[in-house]
Amino acid sequence: MLYNDDPTNDVFLQNLLYLLGATLLGVKPAELLNVEPYGKAGLRGWQECKHYFADLKDVSFLEVRNLGRMQQVFFYHGKALAEVLKQKATLNFLQSLGYPQEFELDRYVQHLIKKIRLETEFPHEVGIFLGYPLKDVMGFMGYARLPLAGKKGWRYYGNPLYSQRVYAAYEEARERFREVLHSYCSGNL
Secondary structure (H helix, E strand, O other): OOOOOOHHHOHHHHHHHHHHHHHHOOOOOEEEEEEOOOOOOOOOOHHHHOHHHHOOOOEEEEEEEEOOOOEEEEEEEHHHHHHHHOOHHHHHHHHHOOOOOOOOHHHHHHHHHHHHHHOOOOOOOHHHHOOOOHHHHHHHHOOOOOOEEEEOOOEEEOOOHHHHHHHHHHHHHHHHHHHHHHHHHOOOO
């Protein structure tokens, strides 16, 4: 292989870790990312890096589908995602969309993945799994009569303050993770 054997020096892996930082820390419940399966010119791609994620204690991943030159992968922090999905209003909404009546995290994740793979129209309730506030997902899908209030990371509906706080928490967690990763890669830990 052409790439350096030290994963901390790998640009692809560092970028992926940065994007997943808030999820790895358990602040954001999940990420749905399109990643390059194979790297170019000495860089790793998803196929060479996925083994680093296989043994994580709190975060799991599922390869969703091949999108031509990209692989779609769903990463999720089990405890954080369960906390989001178990909220009564969220459960009621997801069940109205055909999710199982009995909550079990794996079944809900598998149901979402199946919908992404099989449906011709993208299941926008994925936003709930990604940690977007329920009001914003329902507003986007047309289930809540709330005015569009802004956009940063996703579209905010109704009062934007809560949505902005959630977005800021995700960005702050990513930055905290980037600092830790940078310190680790620089040998400062």
